[in-house]
Amino acid sequence: MSSSSKQDGSALDQNSAPPLSEVIAVSLKVGILSFGGPAAQISVMHKEFVENRKWLSEDRFLHALNYCMLLPGPEAQQLATYCGWLCARTIGGLIAGLLFILPGAFAMAVVSFVYAAYGDTDVIISVFYGVKAGVLAIVLQALLKIGRKALKSRLAWTICGLSFVALFLFSIPFPLVIIAAAVSGLIFGTPPGSIPAEEGARSESTSLRSTLRTVVVGLLIWMAPPMMAALVLAPDNVLLEVAEFFSVLAVVSFGGAYALLSYMAQVAVETKAWLSAGEMLDGLGLAETTPGPLILVTQFVGFLGGWRDPGAFSPLTGGLLAAAMTTWVTFAPSFLFVLAGAPWMERLRGNRVLANALSAITAAVAGTILNLAVWFAINVLFTDTSTVRFGALEVIWPDLATIDPVLAGIAVLAIAMVFVGGRGMASVLAVTASLGFLARNFLG
Structure with a gap:
């Protein structure tokens, strides 16, 4: 070497x-x-x-x-x-x-426009009909991967189960679940003294002044576009809503896109009404088939929000501006975390108290992905759903008579391809898209 x-x-x-x-x-x-x-x-x-x-x-x-x-x-x-x-x-x-x-980001902007402008055509609908089933299999695969890594103790299993219950049965916001998990890890985690220090750990040369300068400059860069939008546009403009929501999401999105989708859906679908649950699944399928991190699905959400509520702009301009704002506030914090934290990395790894909190958060992520899998399955496989409320409980429940047998069959095949055949995401989505297209055009 x-x-x-x-x-x-x-x-x-x-x-x-x-x-x-x-x-x-x-x-x-x-x-x-x-x-x-x-x-x-x-x-x-x-x-x-x-x-x-x-x-x-x-x-x-x-x-x-x-x-x-x-x-x-x-x-x-x-x-x-x-x-x-x-x-x-x-x-x-x-x-x-x-x-x-x-x-x-460029690919997602293109496909988001095609989806928004022509998504009601039979061809687009037929293709994404099957893609949703493939996405279900991929979400299940992510759940098992996270679970195998995170759930190695009784505490981790407990946090995972309680996180799922909090999200699925009580609709508690995702950030509160993450905070509760971190506190649990700090209180009930392995005592720091019983964990041997990592061998060979050493600190990079660090400067507090340099780190503070990086943080200040990074924060200013992160907030510049939202502040500009606030000065130029009306206070209820969708660009400001997008900036506020996805800025918060960016700093609580432990576990990647799968872990935050249930929370994002809770707000973007149910509160903001930027898109439907089915469109959220379509966006995830688009993000799976384009290059870049899966979290670019947020750009799809922002584009549809700007397309449907463009304000003084045309739908295309509104969509592109909202997509750009979403991508900016989503990724700017990641640059800041790395560039400010990299020189201190070894010191962070040696902090066993922090390790306990982050291990607990990882366990909570497994619970959120389980919630996502159940939420997706209900919304994809069943035509009609309802919200059942009993006191503090608030559960989405399907009408079992409205299950789509063709889509359920495609989902079973996708699961077999992933877990039995070991096929990758690209081939699974290609097959399910083709089957969905054939089913919609020749069986229905």
Whole structure:
């Protein structure tokens, strides 16, 4: 391995740092090839930064990945930013993070327009009819992956179960569930003294002044577009609503897109009425089939909100502005977390109290994904649903007589492809889209 690979976990030396032009080329390649969700995206980054270029050692790459998994927001985009920071500090982190996002953001803008403008045509409806079944299988796969990683103790199982109950039976907001989980981890987690310190942990040279400067500049950049919209537009404009909602979502989105979708649906579908539950599923299917992090589904939500309530703008302009605002406030915090926290990474990893809280949050994420799976299944497989209320309980319940047998069959096939056949997301969605199209046009 080259001299740039540091087994002790330190960053690249200035003399061994790769040329910025190569960082740009590799980052763009990673962004274009970032299909298939976080696991596939992380694999692409590992191949480029560790295997092919040998810019990072295996230990350094995993060290960065562990840190990014602890942060709210899209871990793959944060990892791309972190890898860029290791190679070329702040400018490298900004380049790698932006180029990871931009190909997918452009693709989502295009497909969001096509969906909004022509989504009521038979062809579009037929294709997305089957895609929803494929998405169900992928959500179940995510649930099992998170569960295997997170649920390794009685406390974790308890937090997972209580999180599901809080969300599904009582409709408690997702941020409150996350806060309660973190507090539980702090109170009932393993005592710090009984956990051995990690061997080989060492701190990067840090400066409190530099970190504070990064935080201040990052906050100003993050808030600049919302503040500009507040000064120029009416206070009830959809751009301001989008900025406020997705800014909050960005800092509580532990566990990635799957974990936050139930909370996002709760607000975007039921409170804001930007789109329907079925359209939310369509957006998730679109995000699955385009490059970039899955959390770009938020851009689809923002686009539809701006398209349907454009204010003084045309629907297309309103949709694009809302989509851009959504993407900006969703990803700006991730850059801030990485660029401010990277120099302190080793110190954070050695904090066992923090580790207890974050382990509890991961367990809560498993419960939120279970809630998402149930919510999706009810809304996709059944035509009619109702909300049952009994005291503090508030449960969505399907009319069992309205189940769609064709879609249920496609969902079973998708589950078999994922769990028995081991097929990837692209092939599962391609097959379910084709079957949905055939079923809608030749069986119905």
